Every structure is written in structure tokens, then in C-alpha cells.
Amino acid sequence: MTRQALFALLILALDAAYLQQALLLPLPFSSGEPGPSLMPLILVLTLGVGALGVLVQELRGTADHEEDEDANFSLRTVALIALTCGFVWAFEPLGYWIATLLYAFGVAWLFEQERLGPVKALLTSALIAAGIAAAGWLFFVTLFELFLPEGQF
Amino acid sequence: MFAELMGGFAALANPETFLYLVGGFLMGLVFGAIPGLTATLAIALLLPFTFAMELTNALVMVMAIFMSGIYAGSVTGITVNIPGAASGAITTMEGYALMKRGHGAKALSLDALASSIGGVLGAAVLMFVAVPMSEFALMFRTPDKFALVFMAVVTVVIVAKGSIWKSLVTVSLGLMISTVGFDNMVAQGRFDFGSYNLIEGVQLLPAVIGLFAICELLLQGGSKPRTVEDTPAFKVRHKDFWPNWKEVREIGFWTYVKSSVIGVLIGMLPGGGASMASFVAYAEAKRVSKKPEEYGNGSHEGLAAAESANNAMCGGAVVPLLTLGIPGDSVTAIIFGVLLIHGLVPGPGLLTNEMATIAPMFAALMVAAVFVFLSVLVFGPYYIWLARMNRGVLYAFIAMIAMVGTYASTYSVFQMWMALAIGIFAWSLRLMSYPLVPMLMGIILGPYLELYMRRALITSNGDVMTFFSSPISLGLYAMTALFIYFLRFKAPKAA
Numbered sequence: 001m002t003r004q005a006l007f008a009l010l011i012l013a014l015d016a017a018y019l020q021q022a023l024l025l026p027l028p029f030s031s032g033e034p035g036p037s038l039m040p041l042i043l044v045l046t047l048g049v050g051a052l053g054v055l056v057q058e059l060r061g062t063a064d065h066e067e068d069e070d071a072n073f074s075l076r077t078v079a080l081i082a083l084t085c086g087f088v089w090a091f092e093p094l095g096y097w098i099a100t101l102l103y104a105f106g107v108a109w110l111f112e113q114e115r116l117g118p119v120k121a122l123l124t125s126a127l128i129a130a131g132i133a134a135a136g137w138l139f140f141v142t143l144f145e146l147f148l149p150e151g152q153f
Numbered sequence: 154m155f156a157e158l159m160g161g162f163a164a165l166a167n168p169e170t171f172l173y174l175v176g177g178f179l180m181g182l183v184f185g186a187i188p189g190l191t192a193t194l195a196i197a198l199l200l201p202f203t204f205a206m207e208l209t210n211a212l213v214m215v216m217a218i219f220m221s222g223i224y225a226g227s228v229t230g231i232t233v234n235i236p237g238a239a240s241g242a243i244t245t246m247e248g249y250a251l252m253k254r255g256h257g258a259k260a261l262s263l264d265a266l267a268s269s270i271g272g273v274l275g276a277a278v279l280m281f282v283a284v285p286m287s288e289f290a291l292m293f294r295t296p297d298k299f300a301l302v303f304m305a306v307v308t309v310v311i312v313a314k315g316s317i318w319k320s321l322v323t324v325s326l327g328l329m330i331s332t333v334g335f336d337n338m339v340a341q342g343r344f345d346f347g348s349y350n351l352i353e354g355v356q357l358l359p360a361v362i363g364l365f366a367i368c369e370l371l372l373q374g375g376s377k378p379r380t381v382e383d384t385p386a387f388k389v390r391h392k393d394f395w396p397n398w399k400e401v402r403e404i405g406f407w408t409y410v411k412s413s414v415i416g417v418l419i420g421m422l423p424g425g426g427a428s429m430a431s432f433v434a435y436a437e438a439k440r441v442s443k444k445p446e447e448y449g450n451g452s453h454e455g456l457a458a459a460e461s462a463n464n465a466m467c468g469g470a471v472v473p474l475l476t477l478g479i480p481g482d483s484v485t486a487i488i489f490g491v492l493l494i495h496g497l498v499p500g501p502g503l504l505t506n507e508m509a510t511i512a513p514m515f516a517a518l519m520v521a522a523v524f525v526f527l528s529v530l531v532f533g534p535y536y537i538w539l540a541r542m543n544r545g546v547l548y549a550f551i552a553m554i555a556m557v558g559t560y561a562s563t564y565s566v567f568q569m570w571m572a573l574a575i576g577i578f579a580w581s582l583r584l585m586s587y588p589l590v591p592m593l594m595g596i597i598l599g600p601y602l603e604l605y606m607r608r609a610l611i612t613s614n615g616d617v618m619t620f621f622s623s624p625i626s627l628g629l630y631a632m633t634a635l636f637i638y639f640l641r642f643k644a645p646k647a648a
Contacts, residue, residue, distance in 0.1 A: 040329070
């Protein structure tokens with residue numbers, strides 16, 4: 001079974017979970033009106049049809065992958081997700097400046113190390129992070145007078 | 154009406170508004186020219202800032218980004234064979250062929266001139282067609298509105314690149330996301346799992362940031378480093394970007410006009426978009442060309458046709474948004490959001506009631522189109538530098554502005570988590586080559602599709618024949634069938 005077929009099965013599982021939640025709502029026309037579950041039940045059907053279409057094409061080997069994107073999974077992507085989770089988690093407790101400096105440093109280093117090597121990239125990334133954090137503060141707070149957290153110290 | 158349209162140009166004379174126009178234009182140029190960034194992302198990132206802006210300034214800036222972003226998508230395509238946006242793909246084919254022969258500046262100048270002509274014609278059509286269309290739109294009743302939104306949803310599915318089943322999956326997922334939260338019609342929470350955060354539903358901003366900015370960041374995480382071949386080999390001067398008028402005459406005025414008309418018409422079609430506009434105009438120009446053998450090898454005609462069409466599309470795309478409340482693509486979907494944020498609901502009645510407010514938007518589109526031509530004279534040599542921008546700076550900046558922008562506009566860490574979650578989900582869809590634009594359309598159009606469907610069923614006591622009871626509805630369903638036929642079964646397969 002191809003990864004495309006497995007992904008279609010995952011979509012079908014999501015569809016089943018959505019259906020289970022939709023059935024907790026009053027059924028369509030049970031009170032004489034379409035009600036809140038009509039649209040979700042129609043969508044269960046359309047998503048199911050779409051995912052089954054993908055699955056059948058994959059299993060029959062008739063799927064056309066000529067126009068597929070050249071997108072890849074890598075450890076750097078995992079690191080970017082982890083960094084972004086950390087940033088969101090720390091944003092209010094640490095405040096904009098510390099959280100953004102650390103986040104921008106991490107993201108910049110992940111891309112700079114491929115060009116400069118892991119050690120040389122440290123200094124460049126620190127400079128990039130400082131510039132980006134300052135630019136963000138200027139944009140959001142100084143220019144547009146929006147509120148950003150300053151940390152819970 | 155004419156006085157109000159002129160008032161739109163007068164509004165641009167305000168120094169502050171003019172600065173926003175220039176700022177938006179430059180932002181669009183940068184985002185459009187950098188591979189991986191798009192006008193859509195630029196407007197998505199601008200969305201948080203529009204909260205604090207005056208409406209006229211916000212609209213003017215957004216339209217300037219739209220016009221310059223679509224144009225700039227071809228810049229890195231011509232210089233380094235990497236289109237900054239999908240809409241620049243055809244231009245890249247012809248422009249890069251010229252670049253390899255040492256005519257990069259010529260390609261960029263023809264590209265900018267064609268974009269300018271297309272942009273101006275598209276904006277002119279918008280100005281004079283939008284109001285009559287909006288008056289027609291006032292005749293729409295609820296079942297007709299349902300038929301219209303249904304047409305948009307179906308068209309989005311059929312025009313998306315690749316598998317139609319995958320488009321159906323992503324548009325359904327978007328529509329499902331739109332059902333999360335409080336159901337206003339019967340005061341009922343849906344799919345909220347008891348969370349007070351989810352009861353509000355999924356907001357547009359984190360959805361857009363997740364789908365485009367976070368998803369792009371994660372995709373770039375998996376991309377290969379740039380190579381030496383990605384950088385241009387020679388320098389150019391400012392004067393090299395002035396067009397050769399003999400070559401412009403050879404291309405012919407009719408090529409520009411016809412391609413622009415194609416661009417406007419495709420722009421009006423929900424789901425049409427710049428890529429389709431440039432492709433169809435290019436195919437038509439090749440069909441009638443006296444030198445078809447030059448196509449694919451640096452054809453001036455082909456380049457001009459593609460670029461005229463994709464910039465003319467900008468004016469066309471705004472017509473259904475403003476008159477019918479239907480965003481035709483991802484950019485207009487976000488412009489929809491900007492209007493909603495400022496309390497303007499796109500659709501029938503908007504132009505008749507708020508023409509004075511909207512007029513600067515039209516004027517900005519036209520002036521930005523003129524700026525396109527001027528910009529290549531000034532910035533031509535620097536476009537090459539943009540293509541070489543350091544990825545560490547670029548993606549650290551995108552990551553910061555996406556997440557902090559989400560917080561600054563919602564003051565909610567939960568919405569940051571939401572943007573990240575949608576971004577990761579969108580990234581997994583892209584890894585599997587599922588198109589994301591239908592998903593965004595589903596999120597945007599879902600509430601309207603459901604509202605009109607339920608309202609029509611309530612007023613007809615559940616009689617489904619209400620959806621087929623008026624000539625407008627029947628006409629729209631017939632158009633839907635025609636779109637399916639022409640866009641899916643009769644669409645040209647190759648240039």
C-alpha cells in the first residue's frame with residue numbers, strides 16, 4: 001500500500017471521527033428545521049467520497065503523480081515545529097523579546113548552518129535574531145501601537 | 154458614480170494614503186519576487202496590521218500588494234528560472250530562455266510593460282463593470298445566493314491543479330473547519346469539545362497564517378540548499394530596462410488587449426486565478442501567432458500575452474468579490490477578510506452603498522499597475538539581488554511575523570496554537586500533493602453555503618425544489634455544469 005493510500009485512510013478515519021461528533025447533534029429536520037447537523041452530515045459524505053476516490057485510484061494504480069510537488073520531510077522540519085511549539089508556549093511567560101530572540105535565532109541557525117556550518121552560523125544567527133526581534137517590535141508596537149507581552153517576571 | 158471613482162484617485166493624493174500605496178507596492182514586489190513567498194502571503198501577513206489602519210489605507214495597500222505581487226512572481230522566474238509564484242510559470246519559460254541568451258533586461262522590461270498594460274485594462278474594466286454587476290446582484294434571493302456559492306465551491310474543486318478527488322478532500326476539510334464553533338441559527342455549540350476557545354470557531358487569520366506562512370516555513374525546512382546555478386551570472390544597468398518600441402510594435406497592441414480581456418474574464422471566474430489566465434492567454438496567442446516556433450524559446454509575444462493576462466486578472470478577480478461576495482482565489486479571499494475586519498460585507502449592496510469607500514481601492518489598482526512599469530526602470534538590477542536573499546534571514550522573519558502577527562491581532566495564545574496546528578496539517582497535505590487553495594475557500598465560503606442552504610430550506614418548509622425555483626438559480630447551475638465541462642474536460646492539456 002502506498003503512502004498516498006495510507007494518507008487517504010487517515011482522512012477516512014478523520015471523517016469517521018467527525019461523523020461521530022456530528023451524530024451527537026440533533027438530527028436534521030427532527031424539530032422541523034434543517035438544524036445544525038445537516039451541513040456536517042453532507043460534508044461527511046463529500047469528504048468520504050473524495051478520500052475513497054484517492055484510495056481507489058492509488059490501489060488500482062491509476063493515480064497521476066506527474067504534477068505532484070517536490071516536497072520532502074526532514075529533521076529540520078521537525079526542529080522547526082518543535083521551535084514554533086516552544087515559542088508559542090513561552091511567548092507570554094517570557095515575553096516578546098526573549099521568546100522572539102530565541103525563536104528567530106533557532107530558525108535562522110537551522111537555515112544558516114547549511115551555508116556556514118554549525119559553529120560559524122551561531123554568530124550570524126544571533127545577529128539575524130537581534131535584527132528581526134527589533135524589526136518586529138518596531139512594526140507591531142512602535143508603528144502600529146499593538147500590544148505585545150513583556151513577560152511574567 | 155464617475156465623481157465617486159474620481160474621488161478614489163483624489164484619495165490617493167493624500168500623502169499618507171500615497172505612502173501606504175507605495176509601501177504596499179514595494180511589499181508586493183519583495184514577496185512576489187522571492188521564491189516561496191507570494192502576494193497571498195504578503196496580504197496574509199498584512200492582515201493583522203489592517204486592524205490598526207484606516208480602511209482606505211488598508212484597502213489601497215492591499216490592492217498595491219496584489220498588483221505588484223502578481224507581477225513580481227515572474228521576476229525571479231526570468232532571472233533565475235524559479236518563478237516567485239505559480240502565476241509566473243509561463244513567463245519563466247519564455248523569459249528565462251531570453252535570459253540565457255543574454256537578453257534578461259529585455260525580458261524584464263517586456264514583462265513589466267505587459268503587466269502594466271494588463272493591470273490598467275483590468276482596473277478599468279473593474280471600475281465600469283462592477284457597479285452594473287452589483288445592481289444585477291441585488292436581484293439575487295437566498296436560493297440564488299446558495300447556487301452562486303455552490304458554483305464557487307464546485308469551480309474551486311475542478312480548477313485546482315492535480316487530482317479532482319484531492320481537491321474534493323481539501324475543500325470538504327475547509328468546509329468542515331468552518332462548522333466548528335457556535336451555530337448562530339439554533340444557539341448550539343458544534344465540534345468544540347467543551348472548549349471555550351473552540352466555541353468561537355476557527356478565525357480566518359490563524360487559518361490563513363497556518364495555511365500559507367507556517368506551511369511554507371515547514372516546506373522550506375525540507376527543501377535543498379540553494380546551488381551556485383540559482384544565482385545569475387551577469388550584471389545589468391538601469392538603462393537596459395527601457396523597452397524597445399520596435400519589439401513592442403511587433404508584439405502588437407491586439408495581443409496585449411486580447412490577453413488582458415482573457416485575464417479579466419478568467420479573473421471573474423471563481424477559482425480562475427493568475428496561473429490559468431496566463432496559460433489561456435498564452436495558448437491563444439500561440440494559436441494565432443505568425444511565429445509559433447518561437448514559443449518556448451524566448452517568444453516576446455508569448456511572454457507579453459502571459460503577463461498581460463495575469464495582471465489583468467487582478468481587476469477581474471475583485472469583481473465577484475465586491476459584487477457577489479465571492480472570493481475567486483486565495484488573495485481575494487484574504488481581501489474579503491480585510492473588508493470584514495473593517496465592517497464591510499462584500500456582496501450585493503456594497504458598491505451601491507459604499508462606493509465612495511471602495512473607490513480608492515479601484516484607483517490604487519490602476520496606479521499600482523502604472524508603477525509596475527516604472528519599477529522595472531528603477532529596481533531592475535536589484536531584482537537579481539532579491540533572488541539571492543539569505544534564507545536564514547528570510548524564514549526567521551516569516552516565522553516571527555506570522556506567529557507574532559497572529560497574537561497581535563487576536564491577543565490569544567490559543568490562536569497561535571491554532572495557526573500552528575493548521576500549518577502542520579496543511580504541510581502534511583502539501584507533502585501528499587493535496588491543493589490548499591480549495592481548503593481556504595472552504596473555510597471562507599463554508600458559513601455562507603450553510604447559511605443560505607438552511608435559510609432557503611426553512612423558508613420553503615424543507616422543499617428542496619426551492620433551489621431550482623428561479624431563473625437565476627437555474628442559470629447558475631447551468632454555468633456550473635459548463636465550467637465543469639470546459640475547465641475539466643475541455644481544458645487545454647499542454648502549451
